Amino acid sequence: MVLPDFSNIKKAHKLISAQIHRTPVLTSKSINAIIGGELYFKCENFQKVGAFKFRGASNAVLSLPNELASKGIATHSSGNHAAALALAARMRGISAYVVMPKNAPEIKVRAVEGYGATITFCEPTLAARELTLAKVIAETGATEIHPYNNFQVIAGQGTAAKELLEDYPQINQLLCPVGGGGLLSGTALAVKALSPGASVIACEPAGADDAYRSFYGDRIFPSEDPCTIADGLLTSLGTMNYAIIRNNVDAVVTVSEESIVKAMRTIWERMKIIIEPSAAVPFAAILERKIDVSGKKTGIIFSGGNVDLNKLPF
């Protein structure tokens, strides 16, 4: 298994910097006063398509040699990765084929369609999704871009932490939500290269604690019947992600659903910005006092801001 390292993140950053937003890093005196620490929020909720996913998708699409790119790219996803990949493909002028479960929320279907992707609907099971994707790839010759267990995707996701540490090199611990591990593995590589003394702490809903079990266990424990409002964190760790996480992450902590909602609400109310539940998980860990922030400079990656305003938890 060939894993990316920091040199790949630097390469990715050069490749994608013209088409991604260098998102702002926000601070809030009122939040700092609440938690008794100093927080630096990297706002990927302001990234294109509303999530960090556009970084990895852009790097994967732009890294493809012309002969492969000309046949397009493909994935199965009902979330931010599909939209990110569709936009990145459109920006390169190539085709994007997205397999979506037929019960996917209409708002997400329209977003992917809006970016010009070709959608193939299938039954809402993983087996049907994989089978349908295999068929699409056989017919088109498109290259599959996995949402997180992919070398170039991991390298791309690492550019968010790279930017954060370039802007605030004094940060000495960095918190990151974990689902499949794409953002976390890229983040951990960037932190250990740029700030070897800083710790990386992964934050996960207790209702989807496969990364916790896998990190403190001896293998990947898959996500089984995950139940959390943090809908970006339902998936199991990928093999590449796991290998990187085991070697570069310092700890994994879990948080309750109640804390996630409280954390999200506090950020909305105090900072007047919209983050999605998955993005609120690290701040929830601070609210639960699972992570010590006193006397430290703590970076947090706000992974995205895509929420369905018709289904808010408050």
Add this chain to the structure above:
Amino acid sequence: MVLPDFSNIKKAHKLISAQIHRTPVLTSKSINAIIGGELYFKCENFQKVGAFKFRGASNAVLSLPNELASKGIATHSSGNHAAALALAARMRGISAYVVMPKNAPEIKVRAVEGYGATITFCEPTLAARELTLAKVIAETGATEIHPYNNFQVIAGQGTAAKELLEDYPQINQLLCPVGGGGLLSGTALAVKALSPGASVIACEPAGADDAYRSFYGDRIFPSEDPCTIADGLLTSLGTMNYAIIRNNVDAVVTVSEESIVKAMRTIWERMKIIIEPSAAVPFAAILERKIDVSGKKTGIIFSGGNVDLNKLPF
């Protein structure tokens, strides 16, 4: 009646700049694509206390001579002005006395208390509020700071447009919500001094159209039984505000409740920032095509971001 002019806005800016945020100006390609124009959003939702009100309150408090300031300041308000005044008073180390109706939302009471103000509750009528305020002032010797019909408050509110035009001098029309007219009068003075060729358009809910009737009539028509989700825009124009607005504003347009909610929702979804209904009124006017934005560079003041997340319209 002595009215402020741009020199007072410049003085105000010098006086308050150390304690206010110079808020960012945001743009959004996706919003621009929707409306076919070029919009520049001045984000006073990120101002301290979550609204532009902190500018005027700061200027009024900091402009008081020591002998008056030592006796404190007073107002009756159930909204952002009370919180803004309380914080500005605390920053100067003087007392703030706030009269609030006893049915004021608890969240607002706690905010004002949190800034250290002394609250006196009264019956929820204008007569009771004014009477109670008069008593508080008689007892304390505090100086009343009116939320908008006040020389220094108007000068302070004008600093938001001043910053916007300093950052983007190419703006050729500026949209502003209107309630009592504090923000609008300050904004109009700043625009006509800095960019005489630019137009100023006031935007108002049709359900609280007193500024519309007053602007196109020959006197101040008070707000009678206003009914709108834009809870910052319920009040009637002040006399100073009206005099300035008549001479410096180019047009007043009104919008429906449905458009306000749609505008607010569009900004939340596309920009991932939280604005309150009052702040969404100018963008609602663009969505209703009451204001032509094609080929123009349009500034909009996002007046605030204080919403009760338990009472969202979606």
